[in-house]
Amino acid sequence: MRLSGRTAVVTGAGRGIGLAIAEAYVREGANVVIVDRDLEVANDAAERLGERAFAVRADISVNEDVETIVRETIGRFGTVDILVNNAGVGATTLFLESSREEFERVVRINLTGTFLVAQAFARIMAAKGYGRIINIASLSGQKGGVGRSAYGASKAGVELLTKVMAVELAESGINVNNIAPGPILTEVSKVMHTVETRDAYHRLVPQRRYGEPSEIADAAVFLASDDAAYITGHTLNVDGGFLAAGLMFPFDPKASKRLGQISE
Numbered sequence: 707m708r709l710s711g712r713t714a715v716v717t718g719a720g721r722g723i724g725l726a727i728a729e730a731y732v733r734e735g736a737n738v739v740i741v742d743r744d745l746e747v748a749n750d751a752a753e754r755l756g757e758r759a760f761a762v763r764a765d766i767s768v769n770e771d772v773e774t775i776v777r778e779t780i781g782r783f784g785t786v787d788i789l790v791n792n793a794g795v796g797a798t799t800l801f802l803e804s805s806r807e808e809f810e811r812v813v814r815i816n817l818t819g820t821f822l823v824a825q826a827f828a829r830i831m832a833a834k835g836y837g838r839i840i841n842i843a844s845l846s847g848q849k850g851g852v853g854r855s856a857y858g859a860s861k862a863g864v865e866l867l868t869k870v871m872a873v874e875l876a877e878s879g880i881n882v883n884n885i886a887p888g889p890i891l892t893e894v895s896k897v898m899h900t901v902e903t904r905d906a907y908h909r910l911v912p913q914r915r916y917g918e919p920s921e922i923a924d925a926a927v928f929l930a931s932d933d934a935a936y937i938t939g940h941t942l943n944v945d946g947g948f949l950a951a952g953l954m955f956p957f958d959p960k961a962s963k964r965l966g967q968i969s970e
């Protein structure tokens with residue numbers, strides 16, 4: 707029960723990674739506000755998680771909706787301790803084929819939405835001198851993956867926003883960190899990832915597999931807990947080694963030839 711008595715808001719918690727985080731937080735003793743723009747999945751999730759969970763329909767990129775999240779959270783639980791900015795949308799479009807509309811839509815949700823919700827709750831946390839904010843970034847914000855111009859730029863923005871928030875909010879007792887997932891098996895990755903994408907990940911990720919949503923939730927519990935009190939402005943990659951990986955090949959020192967030994 708590492709989060710006993712805490713109140714957490716998790717955006718995009720109707721399914722996928724956000725739902726796994728909400729489940730883990732309830733298991734660890736927290737009250738959880740499940741925010742999603744899809745009311746049906748939010749209600750289903752809250753019902754499944756029991757009386758310490760509460761659903762709010764809201765689009766994180768709309769100012770009035772953000773006000774609704776704050777009002778409903780305070781109305782129901784009276785305070786907030788933890789915010790997880792998880793809601794986001796994916797996009798895979800080649801750079802030359804990307805439209806301004808799609809680029810702005812992805813940035814508006816992933817980056818501007820994160821900014822809006824974080825600012826609204828950070829004001830409340832600053833007034834009480836305690837808070838934990840966890841932003842869900844992505845490996846696509848750290849590496850130049852094919853088709854990830856809008857998505858990658860939005861997630862790189864989230865990482866930098868996190869650092870500025872961590873610096874400015876440190877004296878108010880608020881820790882701000884990122885979790886950057888590698889490929890995670892969720893409904894969206896099952897639909898969006900082609901066979902080629904999956905094969906590329908299996909080749910490039912040292913652990914040769916997708917992660918599970920629960921593995922992101924484990925990191926989110928840690929960063930929200932007292933064990934992470936001195937961690938702020940950090941990006942915790944949960945990626946099976948994807949970022950660390952350089953050349954990967956089966957190396958046999960006896961059988962391998964040097965370039966100079968190859969005649970031709």
Ligand SMILES: NC(=O)c1ccc[n+]([C@@H]2O[C@H](COP(=O)([O-])OP(=O)(O)OC[C@H]3O[C@@H](n4cnc5c(N)ncnc54)[C@H](O)[C@@H]3O)[C@@H](O)[C@H]2O)c1
Pocket residue numbers: 717718719720721722723724741742743744747764765766767792793794795796815819842843844845886887888889890891892893894895
């Ligand atoms: N799945 C992966 O491989 C992966 C990898 C790296 C990062 N991420 C990030 O993790 C987060 C969750 O991803 P997921 O795979 O669980 O996605 P998902 O699509 O399965 O779930 C996202 C949830 O967010 C909600 N949502 C989307 N836009 C919203 C908005 N504007 N306002 C409120 N709710 C909104 C959706 O309705 C959905 O319930 C995203 O930020 C994503 O970019 C995912």
